Amino acid sequence: MVIPDRRVRNAATMARPAAPHARASLISAARAEFVKKGLKGARIEDITAACGLSKGAFYLHAESKEALFAEVLGEFTSELQTLIEQRRGETERFFAEHGPVEARDVVERSARYELLLTVSAESDLRTLELLWSYRDVMHVLIRGSQGTDFDTVMWSFVDREVAHVSQEFQRLQASGALRTDVPAEVIGSLIVGTYVLLAQRMCQTEEKPDLAAWASSIHRLIREGCAPRESFPAESAARGSAPASSSRRAPARALSRTRSTPRSGP
Template sequence: MPRQSDPHAKIKLLTAAEEEFVEHGLDRAKVEDISARAGLSKGAFYLHFASKEDAFKQLVETTLARLAHFVDAIPREEANEVFEDMARSMEFWLAKDLEIFEFIWQNRGLMRLLLEGGSSLRYRHLMDEFAERTRHVIVQSIALGAGRGFYRDDLDSDLASAFIAGAYDRYARQLVQLAKKPDLEGALRKMQTMVVRGVGSDALLAHVRPRAAAVSGDSPVIVPAQPVGPTRALAGGDR
């Protein structure tokens, strides 16, 4: 049994590959550069991966799988009776959001690549699949909340989902660009407040920042600079 293979080789290659993909996108990342960055040769790369795309797929699939794991857990937990209580329900969702966005932060390089689409059009389906799967979980999860009068009854479900998804989606896109980790919990709490104001029933709304806002705790920032208006739609429309 002569010569042992470097047990870290594959990990080093995956790390290097992620960095190169994030920097240049799938198409323009070069296998030579990936192996060089890992301190190995081109040949070594092909000992561990069938092709450049194979490495990419492994990266993306494992990341999305781990992300999906958080989502898949929801239906089970939701059978719980906490959902009879709106306040506790909101806390549950907040905790879920926090878990998910924490993961996004930790994997911000790859997530940025996926969200910004540097993975060439042929890989959109991976993201789409994940999205569809998530949507399905959400639909069944939330049916409960709907029955419990959590939401306004005059909503257009397509638009409301665009509305909610858009807000969190955009925050995710913003997050992966940051250099320093922000106060995730505070941000998600505020986001939840705005979303609930937008689509929640009056009953649910009562559980959100009960009355006046500026009491003490988590600094409701008053910012005259860059106020907000009903446009900015579009593209990277904001920072």
């Protein structure tokens, strides 16, 4: 995400206070107030009252509420960028070591295909964990930054990530591992949009959800919704009693079973 330069410069040059516990309490109170009232509506006196500090003490830790939010946002974006770069590195290493995933890998559920799913799911879980930690920041960027220097930060980031995810899917489409009748940019928008909405959903609950189950569900939807058409008979066989090999020898029977027998699970 791109943070306004002026805010970053202000936060970076601000003198560090000598009371770290008071500072942590102030940041926590500010984050809660930003969620409730947005950046423009939040008042410094309400933030300091919530953490037992005087209004004057606020300026020992930040020169403005916007500078304080910029600092928290900077921490979040730095960690998020680290995860993005880590995922890109893992993906590049995977293809360098194992070669491209092709339609046959998807149909046969090859070890290479399953390994790619595992690598992707682990990366998605790390991202969800980070979003949980900064769910309030995401909420402010989505719904509480209007009329401030931060009101376009979220959507600039979304546009960049949609483009990146689309490029990843174009590579899989080119190798035949994903269906080609859906534009890659639509898939990218769907995936990035899903994470944005899940982050917003996180902010509406105090109890941490089962993020591993969320990551698994996301991948199940992506895998089954984007699989090439020739993988469907094998999918049916994998869920039924016939082995995958017999499914590939008689795809018509496997497809017939899929249509006539309702699925009992996800």
